Amino acid sequence: MTPFHLEVRNVRKSFGRKVLFDAVSFDVRLGESFAVTGKNGSGKSTLMKIICGVLTPNGGSVRYVVNDKEIPLSHVAPHIGLVSPYLNMYEEFTGEENLRLFAKIRGIGVRQDDIHGLLQRFGIFEHRNKEARFYSSGMKQRLKYCAALLHRPALLFLDEPTANLDDIGIAVVREVMREQRQRAALVFATNESEDLSFADRVLDLSRLKIG
Amino acid sequence: MVTPIPYQVFVKEVASEFRTRYALNALLMFVVTTLTMVVFSLGDNTVPYEILSGMLWIVIFFSAMSGLSRTFVTEEERGTSLTLRLLTSATNVYIGKFLYNVVLILAMSVFIAFAYRLIIDDFVVRSSSIFWTTIVLGGIGLAAASTILAAIIAKANTKGTLFPVLAFPVLLPLLLTCIRATVLSVEGAFFSEAFKDFQILVSFSVVMIAASVMVFEYVWND
């Protein structure tokens, strides 16, 4: 697995006059798992968006270094996968079509077997030809996982990893988290204390401490 | 096996349109309604060809206003803009959506132009080469300006009415030039006489695309 380093330094985000968080700093490297926790509204999802490079912070920096070369945030897409309540699928396309589409736009070749394998792993194989607007929220969450893992990202971001999932789904996700932590790197945001055991380090946004 | 990413974005737009048929239906009805209104208001009167040329571009402009913002507004409304942002770079997205808008506006303008010439007897074009060149170059220019502006209004609150307000002053030089060239085509001028106008149209598109590529990222990301 390619060595890489995600460096977050002094990140600050404010909305108007209200400062959501300030001086957030941490590092994530290959083989590590980092968790962000905090009460609702403390900015977990916002921080996730910032470190994915889709939201600009008001201060501080987010740097990705892969194979000793720094990658600008605009080109970080191939290396990261995100599962988030803010991420939506294209409702007019079927589950399988969504995944194919993502592969094509990412510019990677993906075989039918790989796609089917992912769909099966997350238990939505039999729904693959249904349009996403007919999916339940649990099915959509599973589809999001397929989309996030399609390109085997070095860094996997999970915002509320177990949301909308039943026990089977949760078990699969935990397996994924275990694998990702071994194989690459994982950053996740959650309030579930059970999930926190997967983390090497935890950042509590409500109290802004790393422990 | 992997074709260029902007093309894939373009394909996605087309496929999405085929699935939902949202824009095509509305646009078709819009064009038909507008053309009908024009024909009825002309009635039996003989209207100077300069006015007819102007009206043609009014119809094309408002059709553009109806259809060219869809590509960005739907991403925002359906919450897929974040998804797309995470798949590829902003520039790829811009090019793909621009290409889609070009195809859309060309299809619309060609249809409008054909219908216009067919239905309105007074509108007789003597130089078809100038006429169709204007339609094509004008359409590309319309798409060039409309794409970046659509990206802007998609992020604002009152998208629908905002689009023509922002677009009109930016597109006015383009539209006036198109009208002038269309007038030349009716008069049957030599192709070379329209060169100056074509130069304006081409440079407008080039400048607009270049500027859009540079600023698009700021609009697309939050």
Add this chain to the structure above:
Amino acid sequence: MKTALKSLLVLWLTAVIIAGIAVPMVKSPSGPLEFPVIPGLEEKARNIFFHVPMAWTSVLAFFMALYSGVRYLRSKDQDHDLRSVSAAGLGMMFCILATVTGSVWAKFNWGSFWNWDPRETSIFILLLIYGAYFVLRSAVEDEEKRATLSAVYSIIAGVTVPFFVFVMPRIMSGLHPGSLGDEQGSGPVVQMNMAPNMLVLFFASLAGFTLLYLWMLSLRVRTARLEAVTNTIE
């Protein structure tokens, strides 16, 4: 010191305005205090001392707003956006004045208030751009988004300015001095065809209006900054 400069500016502009209106125009001027009569224009030529500087200032203001917009995009510092809005507000005001003075002149010279001549159209387009700029701002609630989107719009509108200022009047013939149909060429301003004393007054007016604009801009920016600070305290 600053007050002295400002008083000087006020006096300067007053002198310019009075001179522009009152200096007599005679067929054969005998000295610097008399302007020659331009055939066809006569007294209406006085417009050049006011209309052109106002139009110039409104264009200057637009480009300053654009420049501040670009700086905002690079730094995300809200102060740059503040400067953008302040410049745009003044620019809009000068643009309205330029359109009105141009329109009044058109009435006296060509018989109607509006003719869709290329230069008239240009100032009107600039007015529409200013209008669109402010409508866009009012449609976005989030401060940062508002600043970003209006900066980008000013850039996009800015790249069309060369088109309607330079390209179109050259190609389309029009009534405005300086268009293709004008026998006197590109007009009194560009060709420096005016009598020397008129030129002096013209540049004096240009300088005066520009300085007035800059002064008003600094006032607006300072007020806006203070407002921003008081909003934080509340």
